[in-house]
Amino acid sequence: MAEPVHTCDVAVVGRGLLGSAAARHLADLGADVAVIGPGEPAELASHNGVFGSHYDESRITRVLDRDPYFARIAAASLGRHRELEERTGIEFYCPVGHLSVSGMGDYLDEMLANATAAGVDCDVLDDVALAQRFPQFRFGHGMTGAFDARVGGHINPRRFIAAQCEAVRLQGGQQIDAVVTAIEPESGRILIGLSDATVVKADQVLLATGAFANHLMIIPKEIDFAVQEHPVVFAEVDDGVAADLADMPSVICKRGDEIGESVYLLPPVRYPDGRNYLKIGQSVGSLMTDPATMLTRWFQSGGDAAIAAWLHEELAMLLPDVEVRSSHVVPCAVTKSPTGRQFIDRFPDSEIYALLADDGHVAKSADELGRIAAHRMLYGTVPTEYADEDYRLVYR
Numbered sequence: 118m119a120e121p122v123h124t125c126d127v128a129v130v131g132r133g134l135l136g137s138a139a140a141r142h143l144a145d146l147g148a149d150v151a152v153i154g155p156g157e158p159a160e161l162a163s164h165n166g167v168f169g170s171h172y173d174e175s176r177i178t179r180v181l182d183r184d185p186y187f188a189r190i191a192a193a194s195l196g197r198h199r200e201l202e203e204r205t206g207i208e209f210y211c212p213v214g215h216l217s218v219s220g221m222g223d224y225l226d227e228m229l230a231n232a233t234a235a236g237v238d239c240d241v242l243d244d245v246a247l248a249q250r251f252p253q254f255r256f257g258h259g260m261t262g263a264f265d266a267r268v269g270g271h272i273n274p275r276r277f278i279a280a281q282c283e284a285v286r287l288q289g290g291q292q293i294d295a296v297v298t299a300i301e302p303e304s305g306r307i308l309i310g311l312s313d314a315t316v317v318k319a320d321q322v323l324l325a326t327g328a329f330a331n332h333l334m335i336i337p338k339e340i341d342f343a344v345q346e347h348p349v350v351f352a353e354v355d356d357g358v359a360a361d362l363a364d365m366p367s368v369i370c371k372r373g374d375e376i377g378e379s380v381y382l383l384p385p386v387r388y389p390d391g392r393n394y395l396k397i398g399q400s401v402g403s404l405m406t407d408p409a410t411m412l413t414r415w416f417q418s419g420g421d422a423a424i425a426a427w428l429h430e431e432l433a434m435l436l437p438d439v440e441v442r443s444s445h446v447v448p449c450a451v452t453k454s455p456t457g458r459q460f461i462d463r464f465p466d467s468e469i470y471a472l473l474a475d476d477g478h479v480a481k482s483a484d485e486l487g488r489i490a491a492h493r494m495l496y497g498t499v500p501t502e503y504a505d506e507d508y509r510l511v512y513r
């Protein structure tokens with residue numbers, strides 16, 4: 118490799134939700150940090166490099182979760198969003214409320230108990246109360262809602278990343294716009310080769326490379342995680358509809374646990390093209406059979422037409438009075454570990470660490486996961502309220 122042009126204590130590879138949050142917490146804890154990753158591709162279809170799962174303007178935030186762990190890490194993250202906005206001057210958090218609707222009583226009871234344990238009490242609305250409070254929606258007979266009016270809503274993932282990176286910059290850290298193509302140990306330190314042929318030298322490296330973790334051969338050992346395909350429909354609405362839906366919460370409507378039984382919906386947000394888009398997607402994605410060859414092709418594709426058609430039908434059913442002016446589909450991907458937890462761990466015999474396996478829904482929890490990873494790297498263990506063994510790497 119060439120002579121290093123940057124040196125730092127910790128290089129974070131991946132400038133997504135998790136990498137940017139970890140970089141900020143590392144910087145807050147006193148480390149000299151470089152966060153390395155490319156910006157968004159100009160066009161997905163012709164881009165031939167790595168992709169991220171954060172290329173739009175809204176992600177649901179909620180503490181309503183069936184798993185107490187996910188409720189807890191979401192609550193911890195949401196509790197710090199306002200402070201990060203104030204510190205950086207970058208706003209990204211819209212606590213317009215989150216509504217989870219289902220006919221499955223156990224599912225709602227578990228979520229409500231976990232939200233309460235995480236310090237957030239929610240309202241319970243039967244089908245009559247749901248229709249009164251949210252007349253724009255048609256959820257159907259026998260559906261009950263759990264409504265969090267306090268911390269739920271959505272964040273803008275692009276602005277969240279910008280805020281985390283700005284906080285790193287304010288602490289004297291660096292942001293490097295490049296893809297990492299090689300990682301090699303050298304005399305007790307680590308050399309990181311970049312796509313622009315420059316080199317970074319660091320004492321420790323954190324891999325937060327999302328679905329592309331096993332790609333480009335930069336990972337010390339391939340990890341065991343599954344990739345799921347998630348096409349998303351963006352439905353354009355005019356300014357009048359957007360104004361009518363200004364108070365709309367983020368929504369999950371769950372009829373069951375299988376593919377085709379659950380959708381999520383985000384209120385209209387104005388995009389950089391000046392248009393307002395509602396966003397609808399499936400909660401459970403399809404397993405990608407061969408990510409090594411299919412992952413890049415999936416991001417280049419127009420998404421799954423059959424799933425997109427179903428999402429259009431769901432949108433028309435849930436919001437029957439909303440007139441959609443145009444729509445388009447964007448492919449996205451999430452990862453699932455066999456442990457059901459993130460991998461926040463050190464690779465053997467190295468100072469290379471992982472912050473991987475998002476389980477499909479950790480935009481809302483990214484700040485806390487970044488904090489956990491920063492502790493693991495700098496103090497050798499995760500914060501005391503968590504347990505190292507829950508985050509162990511599993512290899513292929």
Ligand SMILES: Cc1cc2nc3c(=O)[nH]c(=O)nc-3n(C[C@H](O)[C@H](O)[C@H](O)COP(=O)(O)OP(=O)(O)OC[C@H]3O[C@@H](n4cnc5c(N)ncnc54)[C@H](O)[C@@H]3O)c2cc1C
Nearest residue numbers: 131133134135169170176177297327449475478479480481
């Ligand atoms: C359609 C969709 C909807 C979602 N909705 C929600 C939601 O409503 N709420 C929620 O909480 N979560 C949601 N999620 C999940 C959430 O977006 C992910 O959990 C989150 O993006 C994971 O963050 P990450 O940093 O691990 O990965 P990413 O956000 O994908 O970031 C990884 C980054 O690593 C970079 N990278 C990869 N390889 C390299 C390399 N070799 N060198 C340098 N950089 C590299 C990529 O460019 C990318 O920027 C959704 C996901 C999808 C796909």
